[in-house]
Amino acid sequence: MQRLDFTPFYRSTVGFDRLFSRLDNLVSEEAKSYPPYNIERTDEDTYRVSVAVAGFAPGDIAVETKENSLLIKGARPEGTSNGNREFLHRGIAERAFELRFQLAEHVEVSGASLENGLLHIDLKRELPESKRPRQIDIKTSDAKTIEDKTVN
Numbered sequence: 291m292q293r294l295d296f297t298p299f300y301r302s303t304v305g306f307d308r309l310f311s312r313l314d315n316l317v318s319e320e321a322k323s324y325p326p327y328n329i330e331r332t333d334e335d336t337y338r339v340s341v342a343v344a345g346f347a348p349g350d351i352a353v354e355t356k357e358n359s360l361l362i363k364g365a366r367p368e369g370t371s372n373g374n375r376e377f378l379h380r381g382i383a384e385r386a387f388e389l390r391f392q393l394a395e396h397v398e399v400s401g402a403s404l405e406n407g408l409l410h411i412d413l414k415r416e417l418p419e420s421k422r423p424r425q426i427d428i429k430t431s432d433a434k435t436i437e438d439k440t441v442n
Contacts, residue, residue, distance in 0.1 A: 325341055327339060327340060327341040327342065328340045335414060336414050337397070337415075341362060341389065341408065341409040342407060343409045344382050344407040345366070346366065348404050351364045351404070351409060352364075353399070353402050355398070355399050358392060358394070359390060360413075362387075362391075362409070362411070363387070363389075366386070396415050397414070398414060398416060400412045400413065
């Protein structure tokens with residue numbers, strides 16, 4: 291995979307080092323292929339991450355948020371392994387997984403649900419009142435001007 295060099299940006303910008311470090315980490319990550327997942331925008335400020343978790347019970351999955359990251363882990367307990375089952379074809383992996391997603395500022399998890407083998411994690415961007423656009427009233431002075439009434 292091609293590696294991007296952000297060195298010129300470090301030399302000419304101030305305060306963006308965290309952004310370039312994050313981009314560098316995202317580029318260097320391997321493509322995640324298991325389990326399959328979708329990321330969709332459901333509204334202007336809401337998103338949904340859907341992960342295919344066939345064979346996992348709700349207790350086998352952990353969803354955590356810390357700072358600006360979302361971590362989804364899935365592992366089946368040791369006692370529920372294959373046991374004496376003999377597979378003629380095994381297409382459902384049921385192996386442990388860990389997915390990490392970087393969240394933008396002010397994006398929070400609003401809920402999670404498991405239905406039909408899909409784990410849905412709903413996300414919402416909640417801007418604080420200080421960050422929302424606001425209309426500024428323009429005031430005018432009520433001072434009356436004195437007009438010159440002299441006749442020339």
